[in-house]
Amino acid sequence: MRITVVGDLLLDVDINGTATRLSPDAPVPVVDVADVRRRAGGAGLVATLLARDGHEVTLVTALADDDGASHLRLALAGVSVLAGAPLAPTPTKTRVRIGTHPMVRFDQGCAPAPVPSSTGEMLAAIGSADAIVVADYGRGITANTDIRSALTDAARHVPVVWDPHPAGSQPVEGVAVVTPNLSEALASAKAAGLEGACAGAEEAGRHLLDKWGSRSVLVTRGEDGALLLPAGSPPQAIPAPATNVTDPCGAGDRLAGSLATHLGRGLDLWLAAARAVEDASAFLAAGGAASLAETVPPAVAAEPEPGQAPTASPVVELKGLELVDATDLRPDGIRLARSVRDSGGTVVATGGCFDLLHAGHARTLAAARSMGDCLIVCLNSDESVRRLKGAHRPIVSVEDRAELLLALECVDAVVVFGEDTPEDCLRGIRPDIWVKGGDYTPEELPEARLLAGWGGRCVTVPFHPARSTSGLAAALAKVS
Template sequence: MRIVVVGDVMLDVDLSGEATRLSPDAPVPVVDISGVRRRAGGAGLVARMLAQDGWPVTLVTVLGNDDAGSQLRAHLAGVQLVAGTSGYPSPVKTRVRAGSHPVVRFDQGCEKSPVPDVSPAMLRAVEQAGVVIVADYGRGLAANPRLRALLGRLAGEVPIVWDPHPSGPEPVPGVAVVTPNISEATKAVQAGSGSAAGSADTVAEILLQRWRSRAVLVTRGEEGAVLLRQGDTSARAVPAPRVEAGDPCGAGDRLAASLAVHLLAGRDLPEAAELAVHDAADFLAAGGVSALPDTAGADAAAGHPAPAAGRRTTEPLLLARSVRERGGTVVATGGCFDLIHAGHVRSLTAARGLGDCLIVCLNSDDSVRRLKGPQRPIIGQHDRAELLLAMECVDAVMVFDEDTPEAALDRLRPDIWVKGGDYKGARLPEADLVERWGGRCLTVPFHPARSTTGLADALAKVS
């Protein structure tokens, strides 16, 4: 169940400030530096994102024996690190920003280096993966013959997400999906044929044949992505939500990380791609890399992962699979949870006591509207999910868009499906479905004096 990230790391340094004047020596802006932040970049950024979201992640890489290498180890606290020695200076990329806009970047130690060796420990770590992300940043690790041979063998057994680099090698055949952006994909086509690349659909078709991967996902920034799988007659568009974002740095890393999580959870590639594109857009809308938690604080120094910004994000299908593999009991319940009240809290707490995790199947906004009328929900689905996740008794939330939770239940397959005691004495509507995989339906105490409708009516009288 562990996510393994394989690839090149670098130290990213952000110098931020304001530019209010030009230099008297040359017509260039003067940036008054007010903040300095350092973080692990490249494959290190992918691993940090996953660790901050609570996923068990191993980073397989090589590091230099220098000050930058030591800083990288500190900024990778909370990530299981299996690192060989590169024998060369650690690459450092320093970005200067005026406000939210990049001004210039300085690269140190980023020249092309020989292909590094891999240790037996590095190979063993890759073999233990439930899903692999190859985050190639052109520093040579992805070209190591022994590592490539292992990845080639694993390609038929576990999902491999390959994020390529123009200076790196081609992906090994058979990986689940390769994720170049449109610029990288175009360069790859031109390098192989010397001719113009054409549309994103055409580029995806050429690269799918050349790389012999199972799929290619060409990302196009605010235009979303194009997905083409082996056997498809045409590429499918994956739209992206419109967001205001100044700096796209890290969006590709966020997309690769999210793809891996969704594939590990058992989702098919089209759904995983759609979710990953939205995750990348959300990442940029939230501020991108500049909004990531600082890993140089007390948590990192103590060897613990820094807390993730925002809500706890446990993937429900992956959680259910993990609990079942440990021999535990998966409990699920469902509802709109429009205005959460004491009755909800009591019922959810009782449900959590029936097993080893509680997953709430939550009606989407559209679903609530169809069930309750055009004035509902009072609170949107993202806020409702966040409030539920803030409860100690709730381990994950799964939003569904249908009128009933049956489709969500069929994917989740809990051991116990829980409803309120107002169903007592009646057979639950979902009973036939749940019993099909050996699950049980149970009720927990219902508190009739407490309801969302009653609370909404009371609020309407004082508004």
């Protein structure tokens, strides 16, 4: 799905450490820094999460030319960024934590900013999206008149989810859902002089529904879930699953992105909202926004010299999936598979070493993709290939093999596994169809019984003779 995120970028920095003593200079704790983590915040977090879900994401925003922006560009690999000039520095929020306990937060460059410019390319991205998320963080992008006009036009054709901010702009009329939290809704109602009559979320939500002219308002209430108020219909309470939350940061971003995705797939409003609440709860249970950050050891965490880009982390972004030192990517594959199934689609998977891609591989992958709505490739890790093929293999590293596979239009996600067989991978993905090339029948495949356990089936595609990795490697050896 093509999703455009419109909103303000922030750089979030987490400094994590321990404190076992007080400073001799003042009665304050001394924090021994264990690591520094940087991530894209604000609209950048929404875009990052959607890209990790496997969507084609374009971020319409403003981006400065400073050190903070350099870190953001690294964090947003896998997202197409279209940016106007912000005329302001990158807003940076630095949180210091002792264990899981927040100690202090420093804000830099967060003063009110002038309205940034826009380009024709930015406006075109809004007009061509299948769904739109507006992540307003009060930095001016939603005040740009051309962008507001483009959003008004888009809201007539595709779902637009608007996550508002107290210092931001009023949502344009006709958006599908506006998602204020309870405190924001109550504050807006109070500012309008409704304090006496406003007893809670429903009254505040009704006030905002009339004020904004949206099709619905979803008031989020933390652990109490959310209250959905569709225009002209009774309110509907949506409970949240019980979740042990250590850091609530990013819950609203996860909810807004998921809500736009579910609406874009054609789910009705209540079901889309209920699933978005579930997604936000699951996100927090997995660690929230802090779990997505790039970790930098203290020894290399110093700011770069002026004009110098920060040192790249050992993270390779591939179509929104992170491949970190060839570690397992199963959570991303699982999320993609689940989202396709939730929309009524068919999940197809195949697997192998894919060492030296050749025409036989390409034909098999293309045939597999034609059988469903997404293709997930289960890829043997380097260690797994060595055990199966011998010490001289693989010829190509897992990072490069994954990148080459993802460069193929027919491949939607790559999952790296370290075992000799992909059974554990398949249990997580639970594909509807498992595709292999060969001259045997589907029933002979060792994975057939496993897939039958959840109603899946195995399919074989024709084997292409004279096309193999061994044959290609032998031919290359003759010319080397």
